Amino acid sequence: MDKSGNVGYNKTKTKTGEFMDAIRIENCTFTYEGDTLPAVDHVSLTVREGEFVAILGHNGSGKSSLAKLMNALETPDEGTVTVAGMRTDETDKLWQIRAEAGMVFQNPDNQIVAAIVEDDVAFGPENIGVKPAEIRRRVDEALAAVGMSAYAKHAPHTLSGGQKQRVAIAGILALQSRIIILDEPTAMLDPLGRREVLDTIRRLNRDDGITIVLITHFMEEAALADRVFVMEDARLVAEGTPREVFADRDMLRRTGLTPPNPVRLRNCLTDEGLALPADAFTDEEVIEEICRSL
């Protein structure tokens, strides 16, 4: 897979360098006003440009707070967050950072501002003062990129959940963001909507090299990522490829996360004496290993 292949949509963007870090969080601690316990506690992590990472963890584990730190919606009390080379505590870079790292939220309804789809997609670029003709071009491209061109003139409340989330993604693409942070974007969707959203973000990652940070409860979604981070009680407790993370049974038990189904089957069999290689991970791999071991 060629992740640096920056084709099509964001061509005009000045690239900030091939192997640059998209997001760098260094020893960050963050406490909400009025809270005693920190929501994010000494967390360090790096997301590379063009990477697709997933952040797992239970509600209240600090995942969403971490997302807000990445988009400068919050700034850390301690430590630093750097987005595409810009530190989030430098207030003069605020709008640049938010344009660089767009955010999609959980509730598809509560993030669409305008009463017409294309007006909503235009909302971001309008805010940063892009020229009308240029906004028009970006909006049309962004809607095409998420497969929603046919709905440009529709009212948002007539769309399905999956379609609304795709409109939200288009709104970010229109800002020419190179990073998309998605905070449980599929939690309120049906399986069809979930697939739509996942297919869209995977395509954007693969074809346009857009960096994806996906916060999710669904292990099957995390399994698609290049790397997975696990949060528990405001701390980062595990990181690695999905293969590595889902092989760490002690950690999963401690954090109460259920691994994806193929891994569960593998674990079940291993426990009962039919040992399968600990890195068998995908549907096909596990089936292959079962056939081989019999």
Place this chain on the structure above:
Amino acid sequence: MSIVVKNLTHIYDQGGPFEAKALDGVSFEAHEPAIIGLMGHTGCGKSTLVQHLNALLLPTAGSVVVCGIDTRTDKSRLRELRHRVGMVFQYPEYQLFEETVARDIAFGLRDSGLSEEEKKKRVRAAMEEVALDYDTYAEKSPFDLSGGQKRRAAIAGVLVMEPEILVMDEPAAGLDPRGKEEIDDIIRRYHEKHGATVLIVTHNMDEAAALCSRILVMENGTIAADGSPRQVFSDAERVKAVGLDVPYAARTAAALISRGVPVRPDVLTVEELAAEILRIKEERRA
């Protein structure tokens, strides 16, 4: 308790500009206590169907008789019906409104004629049912609870009426894995303890396979399949044709069979599948 739905048709906004047929000749019956899964993709008529069970919607044609009450003709008994058929809507935490958790849960009992003492007992029992400690949470504001706790408090507000039939529309939507397990536990516990019929609308095939003893699949306002999870999910083609996924275990069993591993095709859970694979391993060793 019994549910008898006969030839139920429902048309929204009949004769108006937004006329839409949501249900088209649906028939099904349920007499024995069971956990029934109602599945089908968005817009198939699930929500419309369940709202007929406690007369929030009335049939355009056909009939719905629940607990012996015909929703079209027994108008005077609709109040009674709504107590006997509990309905938990999607995201029920959004309907919380009282100052304390206990008072919110007791809302459904206010015209029940029960004594204050009796009501308190019921509230306590309902909170136990959803694993919310009475002494810790009863006097708290429902708005101070965590997301999962709010959901459970709202469910307790329906369980407190001790309905014989409990309908839940995607009760675990949006919760984290821990929260989802808790909801499944509540459903099982309530079903066993009260001998109630629980009808759950869900999109999660693996959950349905593990939890339900009967599955109803809907498509375009009609019932496309009705049977035990084993019967329904072993017909993978049919399930896929209505736009649903086959549970992981059944899907993998099918793949193994095609590779020459003779597991049973109708396994429902990962555990069952593992047992099947181990059985074959033993057979081959012998």
Place this chain on the structure above:
Amino acid sequence: MRSTFGQYIPGASVLHRMDPRVKIVLTVLYVVAVFLTGSLIGYAALTAFVLTAIFLSRVGFGTVMRALKPLLFIIIFTTVINLFFNSTGNTVLSWWIIRITDAGIINALRISYRLTLLITGTALLTLTTNTVDLTDALERLLRPMKLIRFPVHELAMMMTIALRFIPTLMEETDRIMKAQKARGADFETGGALKRAKAMVPLLIPLFVSAFRIASDLALAMEARCYHGGEGRTRMKTLRLGRLDLWAGMAFCVVAAAVVCDQCGLFAFADNAVRGLIFPGGAL
């Protein structure tokens, strides 16, 4: 049959395609003209104008007339008041305390016709302009008010968001209502006080929902670089077209007629017409 007042009927007619700003300005001027004119010639000119507009809008004469429905009571009420309680002019009919005069009849006719013109004209604006364009145009028209620190952008943004979330909140209301009904709530029976009390379980969750939406939306807007109206551009620019020019010209003719009429230039014609209706020379 539902009233069509305030509704939008999608279409691609000449009126639909006009610049919404021009439509608003013409509507305002039209309303002024309706109030200004008092003579038959003036009414005739305005009637011709509004009939032409209705014809061009292609929404149908019946549709426009249905807009009158909710205001029918007001029209009838003012007509009756003017008819019965006018003390000037020659008595046409007298019975008990009621005295109907010819001046009263003229006045009642004038007022009811004036209201009809007013409502059909303004209804035509909303029938052919969707709310989004309407807010948009209002924001642009009010822009000069920024000079006196009138929060034009904020107001427009509020209207946009309100329009966007009305359907969402209506769905929410429906859902909460059903949920509370399922718990035995009764919104339909009982006296006023009981019903008001029954609304509490509906209103509180609705307020909570509205606040949740507001806070979610504020965060989402901020994340998309929203920081008020400063330095903000718009994708859709409004440009005056030939259509708008024609509409403006047409209205100028009508306005000229009304003004000339008010100045008494058509007095002879007016008097001639009145003379035909009331040979007695009432006014």
